[in-house]
Amino acid sequence: MKITHRIAFSPSAKPEPAALLAARGHAIAGPIAVVVLSADEYADLEPKLTRWRVGHLAQTHFTPAEHRDAHWSVLAARWDHGYPEPDDGDFGYLAATYDLSAYCSTCGVGARQNAPFRMTREPKWGKRGVLQLHWVVDEVFVTPDVHAACFEPHGVACRPVLDRRGRAELSSVVQLVAEERRPIRLDGIATETCGACGREKVPPDLSGFFPGFTEEPSAPIARTASWIGSVASAGQPVIVSAPIVKALLDSKVRGAVLTPMGARREGGRASPEDV
Ligand SMILES: [Zn+2]
Structure with missing residues (x-):
């Protein structure tokens, strides 16, 4: 590292x-x-x-060995593709995509997805296979091919993404489904408490290994139970297990950003890898 x-x-x-x-x-x-x-x-x-x-x-x-030795890794994307719809400058996607009954607009904590995301149009993927949306810090979208090659064999489901009006399914993009939430080690991390709702949030700019789970998930894909973010943004990042990381690396999927979680076996030191 x-x-x-x-x-x-x-x-x-x-x-x-x-x-x-x-x-x-x-x-x-x-x-x-x-x-x-x-x-x-x-x-x-x-x-x-x-x-x-x-x-x-x-x-x-991280070194290739650190990526391959990690039991769990945070999955994000290098590419932010547009904004979630509907987007008329009023964050209309929130009510269209989430149950907001526990949501706090001051810190961004508490939204629960209850409908598919909507995008303006089919993404122009180029050679990339993974994307995220602006504002949505904790959802990962992939091509159906990447889902079939790297996620489906490990039991990870996907949900469709709809067009801007929410009428038709897009054909070249799906969202990864991660439902299980597990706590992570927060000792030594200064969390922020929201003045409006009193809930805690972990700062997003942690460097080094990501804090490890204190309870192992049972599924091959999970999320942190902690909310992570700054100002009005918060999310529960998607965490994937070692076989999925191996599949992404072996398939040379472009655009994935992997951050290994804390507890790990000792790995060798090689040149840094841009995954
Ligand atoms: Zn709050």
């Missing part, structure tokens, strides 16, 4: 970090400079970058 820190800032607005990073050999160019720092270099520079208000995004890169 390797952690890097991606920073982005305007060199003309912030000349101090621009000069410091240039002196350390980083290329500073364009109206927005983007620099990727190793964990060690970031730790070295963090006090100054914080003082200069240069934000950062920590990214964790």
Whole structure:
């Protein structure tokens, strides 16, 4: 596992970090400079970058062995394909897709899906096989082929996705069904309590291995019982078991982002893998 820190800032607005990073050999160019720092270099520079208000995004890169040794992995997609429908700027998809009786609009916790998602049109998949929708942080969609090759053999069901008006099923995309919810280890993680509903939420920017389950799911696909997100967004991420990860890697499915969960066997160290 390797952690890097991606920073982005305007060199003309912030000349101090621009000069410091240039002196350390980083290329500073364009109206927005983007620099990727190793964990060690970031730790070295963090006090100054914080003082200069240069934000950062920590990214964790896992080795192929770490992916294959994980018993469970969070499944997400590199590609956000459009917005859930109906979308007239009023988040109409919420009432169309979820039971909102336990939903809190301040923190986003509590929505339960009770109808298929709707999309504007068939996704333009290209070579990709996995997608997510903007705003919907915890649902994963795949092509019917990827479902048949990597999920169905392991007992994972899918549900249809409808067109914008909710009348016809789209033919090139399905949603993965994950119903079982299991708690995860939260010791050492600063959760946020919502001022409106009093429920807890886990910050989304955890780096390193994802916190492991405290109770193993019985199904090959599950979700965290904890809600994860920031501001008004919250979700219970989809977690898949090792045979599904193996199927995704063996089939070279493009667009999946896998984050191994905590408890694991010791694996070797190889070059980072972009799954
Ligand atoms: Zn709330």
